[in-house]
Amino acid sequence: MNGEDDDEYIGFATLPEQVHRKAVRKGFDFTLMVVGESGLGKSTLINSLFLSELYKDRELPSVNDLIQRTVSIEKKQLEIEEKGVRLKLTIVDTPGFNDTVNADDCHKALLEYVEQQFKQYFEDESGLNRRNIVDNRVHCCLYFISPYGHGLRQIDVETMKKLHHKVNIVPLLAKADILTKQELKAMKDRIMQEIEDNKIHVYEFPDCDSDEDEDFKQQDRELKASIPFAVVGCNTVVEAGGKKIRGRAYPWGIVEVDNPDHCDFVRLRQMLISTHMQDLKDVTSDVHYENYRATHIRTQMSGTQKERVKLKRDSAPNFEAVADTDKLLEQKDAEILRMQQMLAQMQEQLKVKDTSPQKPQQKHVNGLGKL
Numbered sequence: 001m002n003g004e005d006d007d008e009y010i011g012f013a014t015l016p017e018q019v020h021r022k023a024v025r026k027g028f029d030f031t032l033m034v035v036g037e038s039g040l041g042k043s044t045l046i047n048s049l050f051l052s053e054l055y056k057d058r059e060l061p062s063v064n065d066l067i068q069r070t071v072s073i074e075k076k077q078l079e080i081e082e083k084g085v086r087l088k089l090t091i092v093d094t095p096g097f098n099d100t101v102n103a104d105d106c107h108k109a110l111l112e113y114v115e116q117q118f119k120q121y122f123e124d125e126s127g128l129n130r131r132n133i134v135d136n137r138v139h140c141c142l143y144f145i146s147p148y149g150h151g152l153r154q155i156d157v158e159t160m161k162k163l164h165h166k167v168n169i170v171p172l173l174a175k176a177d178i179l180t181k182q183e184l185k186a187m188k189d190r191i192m193q194e195i196e197d198n199k200i201h202v203y204e205f206p207d208c209d210s211d212e213d214e215d216f217k218q219q220d221r222e223l224k225a226s227i228p229f230a231v232v233g234c235n236t237v238v239e240a241g242g243k244k245i246r247g248r249a250y251p252w253g254i255v256e257v258d259n260p261d262h263c264d265f266v267r268l269r270q271m272l273i274s275t276h277m278q279d280l281k282d283v284t285s286d287v288h289y290e291n292y293r294a295t296h297i298r299t300q301m302s303g304t305q306k307e308r309v310k311l312k313r314d315s316a317p318n319f320e321a322v323a324d325t326d327k328l329l330e331q332k333d334a335e336i337l338r339m340q341q342m343l344a345q346m347q348e349q350l351k352v353k354d355t356s357p358q359k360p361q362q363k364h365v366n367g368l369g370k371l
Ligand SMILES: Nc1nc2c(ncn2[C@@H]2O[C@H](COP(=O)(O)OP(=O)(O)OP(=O)(O)O)[C@@H](O)[C@H]2O)c(=O)[nH]1
Pocket: 036, 037, 038, 039, 040, 041, 042, 043, 044, 045, 094, 095, 096, 097, 174, 175, 176, 177, 178, 231, 232, 233, 234
Protein backbone atom coordinates (compact mmCIF):
# COMPACT_ATOMS: atom_id res chain seq x y z
CA MET A 1 0.00 0.00 0.00
CA ASN A 2 1.56 3.39 -0.94
CA GLY A 3 1.30 6.68 0.98
CA GLU A 4 -1.69 7.92 -1.02
CA ASP A 5 -3.63 4.73 -0.26
CA ASP A 6 -2.76 5.02 3.43
CA ASP A 7 -4.50 8.41 3.55
CA GLU A 8 -7.68 6.89 2.13
CA TYR A 9 -7.54 3.94 4.48
CA ILE A 10 -10.31 4.34 7.07
CA GLY A 11 -9.67 1.15 8.94
CA PHE A 12 -12.80 -0.99 8.71
CA ALA A 13 -10.90 -3.55 6.68
CA THR A 14 -9.72 -4.93 10.03
CA LEU A 15 -13.31 -5.78 11.01
CA PRO A 16 -13.02 -9.48 10.04
CA GLU A 17 -9.85 -9.72 12.14
CA GLN A 18 -11.60 -8.11 15.10
CA VAL A 19 -14.53 -10.51 14.77
CA HIS A 20 -12.11 -13.39 14.46
CA ARG A 21 -10.15 -12.35 17.57
CA LYS A 22 -13.32 -11.89 19.60
CA ALA A 23 -14.71 -15.25 18.51
CA VAL A 24 -11.45 -17.00 19.35
CA ARG A 25 -11.34 -15.38 22.78
CA LYS A 26 -14.93 -16.40 23.49
CA GLY A 27 -14.45 -19.93 22.24
CA PHE A 28 -16.98 -22.11 20.44
CA ASP A 29 -19.81 -24.36 21.65
CA PHE A 30 -21.11 -27.30 19.73
CA THR A 31 -23.63 -29.90 20.78
CA LEU A 32 -24.05 -33.20 19.04
CA MET A 33 -26.72 -35.77 19.80
CA VAL A 34 -26.79 -39.42 18.75
CA VAL A 35 -30.09 -41.22 18.24
CA GLY A 36 -31.08 -44.63 16.93
CA GLU A 37 -31.83 -48.24 17.65
CA SER A 38 -29.96 -49.97 20.44
CA GLY A 39 -26.64 -51.65 19.67
CA LEU A 40 -25.93 -49.81 16.42
CA GLY A 41 -22.67 -48.43 17.76
CA LYS A 42 -23.68 -44.90 18.79
CA SER A 43 -21.47 -44.74 21.86
CA THR A 44 -18.64 -46.44 19.99
CA LEU A 45 -18.82 -43.93 17.14
CA ILE A 46 -18.84 -40.81 19.27
CA ASN A 47 -15.95 -42.26 21.14
CA SER A 48 -14.12 -42.78 17.85
CA LEU A 49 -15.09 -39.32 16.63
CA PHE A 50 -13.80 -37.26 19.52
CA LEU A 51 -13.83 -38.85 22.87
CA SER A 52 -11.39 -41.70 23.12
CA GLU A 53 -11.13 -40.97 26.83
CA LEU A 54 -14.79 -40.59 27.60
CA TYR A 55 -16.00 -44.16 27.71
CA LYS A 56 -12.91 -45.97 28.90
CA ASP A 57 -14.45 -46.72 32.33
CA ARG A 58 -17.67 -47.98 30.83
CA GLU A 59 -18.60 -51.57 31.44
CA LEU A 60 -20.39 -53.44 28.69
CA PRO A 61 -24.01 -53.95 29.63
CA SER A 62 -24.98 -57.43 30.66
CA VAL A 63 -28.09 -59.13 29.28
CA ASN A 64 -30.00 -58.20 32.43
CA ASP A 65 -28.98 -54.57 32.08
CA LEU A 66 -30.38 -54.52 28.58
CA ILE A 67 -33.77 -55.88 29.70
CA GLN A 68 -34.06 -53.44 32.58
CA ARG A 69 -32.77 -50.45 30.71
CA THR A 70 -34.69 -47.22 31.12
CA VAL A 71 -34.68 -44.18 28.92
CA SER A 72 -32.03 -41.85 30.24
CA ILE A 73 -29.91 -39.34 28.42
CA GLU A 74 -26.21 -38.91 29.15
CA LYS A 75 -24.53 -35.60 28.54
CA LYS A 76 -20.76 -35.51 28.24
CA GLN A 77 -18.68 -32.39 27.87
CA LEU A 78 -15.13 -31.82 26.91
CA GLU A 79 -13.03 -28.87 25.92
CA ILE A 80 -10.61 -29.29 23.07
CA GLU A 81 -8.09 -26.80 21.83
CA GLU A 82 -6.38 -26.60 18.48
CA LYS A 83 -4.06 -23.78 17.43
CA GLY A 84 -5.39 -21.58 20.21
CA VAL A 85 -9.04 -22.13 19.22
CA ARG A 86 -11.12 -23.52 22.06
CA LEU A 87 -14.13 -25.73 21.36
CA LYS A 88 -16.51 -26.82 24.07
CA LEU A 89 -18.05 -29.96 22.77
CA THR A 90 -21.14 -31.50 24.31
CA ILE A 91 -22.13 -34.99 23.30
CA VAL A 92 -25.61 -36.17 24.15
CA ASP A 93 -25.68 -39.93 24.10
CA THR A 94 -29.18 -41.37 24.14
CA PRO A 95 -30.12 -44.95 24.92
CA GLY A 96 -31.18 -46.80 21.80
CA PHE A 97 -34.68 -47.96 21.05
CA ASN A 98 -35.28 -51.57 21.92
CA ASP A 99 -38.08 -53.98 22.69
CA THR A 100 -38.27 -52.96 26.33
CA VAL A 101 -38.80 -49.30 25.56
CA ASN A 102 -42.03 -47.93 24.21
CA ALA A 103 -41.57 -45.92 20.99
CA ASP A 104 -43.59 -42.99 22.33
CA ASP A 105 -41.39 -42.81 25.41
CA CYS A 106 -38.30 -42.56 23.17
CA HIS A 107 -39.73 -39.63 21.21
CA LYS A 108 -40.94 -37.95 24.33
CA ALA A 109 -37.60 -38.03 26.11
CA LEU A 110 -35.68 -36.87 23.02
CA LEU A 111 -38.10 -34.05 22.23
CA GLU A 112 -38.20 -32.95 25.83
CA TYR A 113 -34.42 -32.75 25.90
CA VAL A 114 -34.20 -30.69 22.69
CA GLU A 115 -37.03 -28.37 23.76
CA GLN A 116 -35.64 -27.93 27.24
CA GLN A 117 -32.43 -26.55 25.71
CA PHE A 118 -34.43 -24.09 23.59
CA LYS A 119 -36.45 -23.08 26.64
CA GLN A 120 -33.30 -22.51 28.66
CA TYR A 121 -31.77 -20.42 25.88
CA PHE A 122 -34.98 -18.39 25.54
CA GLU A 123 -35.01 -17.67 29.27
CA ASP A 124 -31.31 -16.75 29.29
CA GLU A 125 -31.84 -14.47 26.32
CA SER A 126 -34.62 -12.58 28.10
CA GLY A 127 -32.66 -12.48 31.36
CA LEU A 128 -30.06 -10.12 32.75
CA ASN A 129 -26.96 -12.04 31.78
CA ARG A 130 -27.49 -12.13 28.02
CA ARG A 131 -23.85 -11.60 27.19
CA ASN A 132 -22.67 -14.81 28.80
CA ILE A 133 -25.25 -17.27 27.59
CA VAL A 134 -24.05 -20.84 27.35
CA ASP A 135 -25.48 -22.30 24.19
CA ASN A 136 -26.58 -25.85 24.91
CA ARG A 137 -29.01 -26.11 22.00
CA VAL A 138 -28.59 -29.34 20.02
CA HIS A 139 -26.89 -28.36 16.78
CA CYS A 140 -26.80 -31.74 15.11
CA CYS A 141 -28.47 -35.09 15.54
CA LEU A 142 -26.62 -38.07 14.10
CA TYR A 143 -29.39 -40.52 13.30
CA PHE A 144 -28.23 -44.15 13.15
CA ILE A 145 -29.99 -46.44 10.69
CA SER A 146 -29.68 -50.20 11.00
CA PRO A 147 -27.76 -52.04 8.26
CA TYR A 148 -29.70 -55.25 9.03
CA GLY A 149 -33.10 -54.15 7.73
CA HIS A 150 -34.35 -53.10 4.31
CA GLY A 151 -34.09 -49.38 4.80
CA LEU A 152 -35.93 -47.28 7.34
CA ARG A 153 -38.05 -48.94 10.01
CA GLN A 154 -41.36 -47.53 11.16
CA ILE A 155 -39.79 -46.30 14.38
CA ASP A 156 -37.09 -44.46 12.40
CA VAL A 157 -39.70 -42.68 10.30
CA GLU A 158 -41.72 -41.71 13.38
CA THR A 159 -38.72 -40.53 15.38
CA MET A 160 -37.17 -38.52 12.58
CA LYS A 161 -40.52 -36.86 11.88
CA LYS A 162 -40.83 -35.85 15.51
CA LEU A 163 -37.37 -34.34 15.47
CA HIS A 164 -36.94 -32.86 11.99
CA HIS A 165 -38.39 -29.41 12.71
CA LYS A 166 -36.40 -29.05 15.89
CA VAL A 167 -32.92 -30.24 15.05
CA ASN A 168 -30.59 -30.82 12.09
CA ILE A 169 -30.76 -34.54 11.31
CA VAL A 170 -27.74 -36.11 9.65
CA PRO A 171 -28.57 -39.73 8.70
CA LEU A 172 -25.90 -42.41 9.17
CA LEU A 173 -25.82 -45.99 8.01
CA ALA A 174 -24.43 -47.81 11.04
CA LYS A 175 -22.01 -50.74 11.11
CA ALA A 176 -21.26 -50.37 7.42
CA ASP A 177 -18.62 -53.12 7.67
CA ILE A 178 -21.30 -55.79 7.49
CA LEU A 179 -22.39 -54.77 3.98
CA THR A 180 -20.65 -55.32 0.65
CA LYS A 181 -19.99 -52.35 -1.63
CA GLN A 182 -23.08 -53.09 -3.78
CA GLU A 183 -25.31 -53.69 -0.79
CA LEU A 184 -24.10 -50.45 0.72
CA LYS A 185 -24.91 -48.49 -2.43
CA ALA A 186 -28.37 -50.06 -2.73
CA MET A 187 -29.09 -49.44 0.94
CA LYS A 188 -28.03 -45.80 0.73
CA ASP A 189 -30.24 -45.20 -2.30
CA ARG A 190 -33.19 -46.86 -0.61
CA ILE A 191 -32.76 -44.84 2.58
CA MET A 192 -32.61 -41.54 0.67
CA GLN A 193 -35.69 -42.52 -1.35
CA GLU A 194 -37.60 -43.39 1.81
CA ILE A 195 -36.56 -40.15 3.46
CA GLU A 196 -37.99 -38.32 0.48
CA ASP A 197 -41.16 -40.44 0.27
CA ASN A 198 -41.88 -39.91 3.94
CA LYS A 199 -41.23 -36.16 3.65
CA ILE A 200 -38.55 -36.24 6.31
CA HIS A 201 -36.45 -33.07 6.38
CA VAL A 202 -32.86 -33.98 6.99
CA TYR A 203 -30.09 -31.37 7.19
CA GLU A 204 -29.57 -29.84 3.76
CA PHE A 205 -25.96 -29.23 2.93
CA PRO A 206 -25.57 -25.71 1.58
CA ASP A 207 -24.36 -25.14 -1.97
CA CYS A 208 -20.73 -24.17 -2.02
CA ASP A 209 -19.77 -20.73 -3.38
CA SER A 210 -19.09 -20.58 -7.11
CA ASP A 211 -15.73 -18.90 -6.50
CA GLU A 212 -14.39 -21.83 -4.43
CA ASP A 213 -11.48 -23.72 -5.94
CA GLU A 214 -12.07 -26.93 -7.88
CA ASP A 215 -10.67 -29.19 -5.11
CA PHE A 216 -13.13 -27.81 -2.61
CA LYS A 217 -16.01 -28.21 -5.06
CA GLN A 218 -15.04 -31.81 -5.70
CA GLN A 219 -14.83 -32.48 -1.96
CA ASP A 220 -18.26 -30.91 -1.52
CA ARG A 221 -19.75 -33.09 -4.28
CA GLU A 222 -18.29 -36.23 -2.68
CA LEU A 223 -19.64 -35.21 0.69
CA LYS A 224 -23.16 -34.77 -0.63
CA ALA A 225 -22.99 -38.03 -2.56
CA SER A 226 -22.04 -39.90 0.64
CA ILE A 227 -25.28 -39.19 2.52
CA PRO A 228 -26.31 -41.20 4.52
CA PHE A 229 -22.75 -41.52 5.77
CA ALA A 230 -21.76 -45.16 6.11
CA VAL A 231 -19.84 -45.43 9.35
CA VAL A 232 -17.77 -47.97 11.19
CA GLY A 233 -17.07 -47.42 14.84
CA CYS A 234 -14.15 -48.89 16.66
CA ASN A 235 -11.79 -47.93 19.41
CA THR A 236 -9.13 -50.55 19.01
CA VAL A 237 -5.83 -50.03 17.29
CA VAL A 238 -4.50 -52.93 15.22
CA GLU A 239 -1.13 -53.49 13.62
CA ALA A 240 -1.00 -53.96 9.87
CA GLY A 241 2.17 -53.91 7.80
CA GLY A 242 4.12 -52.39 10.67
CA LYS A 243 1.63 -49.52 10.93
CA LYS A 244 -0.84 -48.89 13.73
CA ILE A 245 -4.34 -48.53 12.33
CA ARG A 246 -7.67 -47.85 14.02
CA GLY A 247 -9.85 -50.62 12.72
CA ARG A 248 -11.82 -53.81 13.17
CA ALA A 249 -9.76 -56.91 12.58
CA TYR A 250 -11.66 -59.82 11.02
CA PRO A 251 -10.22 -63.22 10.02
CA TRP A 252 -10.40 -62.08 6.39
CA GLY A 253 -8.93 -58.61 6.86
CA ILE A 254 -9.07 -55.26 8.56
CA VAL A 255 -11.78 -52.64 8.17
CA GLU A 256 -9.99 -49.35 8.60
CA VAL A 257 -12.07 -46.66 10.23
CA ASP A 258 -9.98 -43.80 8.83
CA ASN A 259 -9.79 -45.14 5.29
CA PRO A 260 -12.26 -43.27 3.00
CA ASP A 261 -12.43 -46.34 0.73
CA HIS A 262 -13.72 -48.46 3.61
CA CYS A 263 -16.30 -46.07 5.05
CA ASP A 264 -17.39 -42.41 5.28
CA PHE A 265 -16.09 -41.85 8.79
CA VAL A 266 -13.43 -39.32 7.74
CA ARG A 267 -15.92 -37.42 5.57
CA LEU A 268 -18.37 -37.27 8.47
CA ARG A 269 -15.74 -36.01 10.89
CA GLN A 270 -14.53 -33.44 8.41
CA MET A 271 -18.05 -32.24 7.75
CA LEU A 272 -18.87 -31.91 11.44
CA ILE A 273 -15.66 -30.34 12.57
CA SER A 274 -13.98 -28.48 9.79
CA THR A 275 -16.50 -27.57 7.13
CA HIS A 276 -20.10 -27.43 8.37
CA MET A 277 -20.04 -26.81 12.12
CA GLN A 278 -20.89 -23.11 11.75
CA ASP A 279 -23.67 -23.79 9.23
CA LEU A 280 -25.19 -26.40 11.54
CA LYS A 281 -25.13 -23.80 14.31
CA ASP A 282 -26.63 -21.11 12.06
CA VAL A 283 -29.49 -23.33 10.89
CA THR A 284 -30.19 -24.32 14.50
CA SER A 285 -30.31 -20.69 15.55
CA ASP A 286 -32.05 -19.16 12.53
CA VAL A 287 -34.53 -21.90 11.68
CA HIS A 288 -35.15 -24.36 14.51
CA TYR A 289 -34.77 -21.96 17.43
CA GLU A 290 -36.73 -19.22 15.63
CA ASN A 291 -39.56 -21.72 15.08
CA TYR A 292 -39.53 -22.55 18.76
CA ARG A 293 -39.38 -18.88 19.77
CA ALA A 294 -42.27 -17.87 17.49
CA THR A 295 -44.47 -20.73 18.71
CA HIS A 296 -43.54 -20.10 22.33
CA ILE A 297 -44.32 -16.37 22.14
CA ARG A 298 -47.59 -17.04 20.31
CA THR A 299 -48.67 -19.54 22.99
CA GLN A 300 -47.70 -17.11 25.73
CA MET A 301 -49.68 -14.30 24.08
CA SER A 302 -52.79 -16.36 23.47
CA GLY A 303 -52.55 -17.47 27.11
CA THR A 304 -52.42 -13.83 28.27
CA GLN A 305 -55.29 -12.88 25.97
CA LYS A 306 -57.47 -15.68 27.31
CA GLU A 307 -56.61 -14.56 30.82
CA ARG A 308 -57.62 -10.98 29.97
CA VAL A 309 -60.92 -12.03 28.40
CA LYS A 310 -61.61 -14.10 31.50
CA LEU A 311 -60.80 -11.16 33.78
CA LYS A 312 -63.04 -8.85 31.75
CA ARG A 313 -65.86 -11.33 31.93
CA ASP A 314 -65.47 -11.72 35.68
CA SER A 315 -65.53 -7.97 36.35
CA ALA A 316 -68.26 -7.12 33.79
CA PRO A 317 -71.89 -6.52 35.07
CA ASN A 318 -74.27 -9.40 34.91
CA PHE A 319 -76.41 -8.37 31.95
CA GLU A 320 -79.14 -10.92 32.56
CA ALA A 321 -79.53 -9.75 36.13
CA VAL A 322 -79.63 -6.12 34.97
CA ALA A 323 -82.29 -6.90 32.41
CA ASP A 324 -84.41 -8.58 35.12
CA THR A 325 -84.09 -5.59 37.47
CA ASP A 326 -85.11 -3.17 34.69
CA LYS A 327 -88.22 -5.21 34.01
CA LEU A 328 -89.20 -5.20 37.69
CA LEU A 329 -88.75 -1.44 37.92
CA GLU A 330 -90.95 -0.94 34.87
CA GLN A 331 -93.66 -3.12 36.40
CA LYS A 332 -93.53 -1.15 39.66
CA ASP A 333 -93.77 2.17 37.78
CA ALA A 334 -96.79 0.91 35.88
CA GLU A 335 -98.44 -0.23 39.13
CA ILE A 336 -97.83 3.14 40.82
CA LEU A 337 -99.29 4.93 37.81
CA ARG A 338 -102.35 2.72 37.92
CA MET A 339 -102.85 3.38 41.62
CA GLN A 340 -102.49 7.13 41.18
CA GLN A 341 -105.17 7.03 38.49
CA MET A 342 -107.51 5.05 40.75
CA LEU A 343 -106.86 7.49 43.59
CA ALA A 344 -107.67 10.43 41.35
CA GLN A 345 -110.93 8.72 40.27
CA MET A 346 -112.02 8.11 43.84
CA GLN A 347 -111.32 11.68 44.82
CA GLU A 348 -113.45 12.80 41.89
CA GLN A 349 -116.31 10.60 43.11
CA LEU A 350 -116.00 11.98 46.63
CA LYS A 351 -116.20 15.56 45.34
CA VAL A 352 -119.42 14.70 43.53
CA LYS A 353 -120.94 13.25 46.72
CA ASP A 354 -119.96 16.39 48.68
CA THR A 355 -122.15 18.55 46.54
CA SER A 356 -125.28 16.29 47.07
CA PRO A 357 -128.18 17.50 49.59
CA GLN A 358 -127.80 14.72 52.24
CA LYS A 359 -124.34 15.26 53.26
CA PRO A 360 -122.77 12.25 54.83
CA GLN A 361 -119.85 12.54 57.18
CA GLN A 362 -116.70 13.25 55.14
CA LYS A 363 -114.33 10.45 54.93
CA HIS A 364 -110.73 11.09 54.24
CA VAL A 365 -109.26 8.69 51.80
CA ASN A 366 -105.86 8.26 53.06
CA GLY A 367 -103.42 7.18 50.46
CA LEU A 368 -103.20 3.70 49.30
CA GLY A 369 -104.38 2.07 52.53
CA LYS A 370 -107.90 2.04 51.19
CA LEU A 371 -107.07 0.33 47.97
N1 LIG B 1 -19.56 -54.66 13.26
C1 LIG B 1 -19.57 -53.53 13.93
N2 LIG B 1 -19.79 -53.55 15.25
C2 LIG B 1 -19.81 -52.37 15.92
C3 LIG B 1 -19.60 -51.13 15.27
N3 LIG B 1 -19.68 -50.14 16.19
C4 LIG B 1 -19.92 -50.73 17.36
N4 LIG B 1 -19.98 -52.07 17.22
C5 LIG B 1 -20.26 -53.03 18.29
O1 LIG B 1 -21.67 -52.99 18.56
C6 LIG B 1 -21.93 -53.18 19.94
C7 LIG B 1 -22.80 -52.07 20.49
O2 LIG B 1 -22.10 -50.84 20.43
P1 LIG B 1 -22.54 -49.58 21.27
O3 LIG B 1 -21.64 -48.47 20.86
O4 LIG B 1 -22.65 -49.87 22.70
O5 LIG B 1 -24.01 -49.34 20.69
P2 LIG B 1 -25.09 -48.22 21.09
O6 LIG B 1 -25.77 -47.80 19.85
O7 LIG B 1 -24.45 -47.16 21.90
O8 LIG B 1 -26.12 -49.03 21.95
P3 LIG B 1 -27.13 -48.48 23.06
O9 LIG B 1 -26.33 -47.73 24.06
O10 LIG B 1 -27.78 -49.70 23.60
O11 LIG B 1 -28.11 -47.62 22.35
C8 LIG B 1 -20.55 -53.26 20.60
O12 LIG B 1 -20.24 -54.61 20.79
C9 LIG B 1 -19.60 -52.65 19.58
O13 LIG B 1 -18.31 -53.18 19.66
C10 LIG B 1 -19.36 -51.17 13.86
O14 LIG B 1 -19.19 -50.17 13.19
N5 LIG B 1 -19.37 -52.40 13.26
